[in-house]
Amino acid sequence: EARPFQAEKWWDKVPTEVRHKLHFYNVPISGAGGAADVLLTIGQVARPEDFVVLKLDIDTFEVERQVVEELRTNARGTNASLLVDEFFFEYHFATPNEPTLHTYWPKRTRGGTVDDALSLMHELRAKGIRAHFWI
Numbered sequence: 326e327a328r329p330f331q332a333e334k335w336w337d338k339v340p341t342e343v344r345h346k347l348h349f350y351n352v353p354i355s356g357a358g359g360a361a362d363v364l365l366t367i368g369q370v371a372r373p374e375d376f377v378v379l380k381l382d383i384d385t386f387e388v389e390r391q392v393v394e395e396l397r398t399n400a401r402g403t404n405a406s407l408l409v410d411e412f413f414f415e416y417h418f419a420t421p422n423e424p425t426l427h428t429y430w431p432k433r434t435r436g437g438t439v440d441d442a443l444s445l446m447h448e449l450r451a452k453g454i455r456a457h458f459w460i
Contacts, residue, residue: 364405416458
């Protein structure tokens with residue numbers, strides 16, 4: 326969510342023994358090439374020996390798809406797909422009972438079908454990314 330957190334309060338809840346292993350970025354995510362391009366940041370900051378977990382749940386379908394496509398294809402050369410070990414994604418898709426994104430977003434359609442979601446997870450897993458989704 327694009328809401329500010331006070332860094333001191335956030336770090337207060339993190340055990341001292343793991344703080345050196347974490348990075349805290351409190352900026353709203355942006356799409357490809359934006360100031361807060363999460364995959365570009367991962368490509369610049371993470372090292373192959375790091376364990377990188379990415380959770381994508383920003384409820385902005387257009388930006389989410391840009392992130393997922395880059396993770397899937399590495400078309401922009403961020404190399405994030407080589408660095409992300411585990412990926413959690415709220416995949417928005419239509420069901421027979423709910424053909425729109427959410428009841429509170431009635432004019433926006435979902436991003437595919439359950440088969441599309443499973444296909445994406447399979448493709449990412451074939452690349453070595455432990456990929457999971459929920460709706």
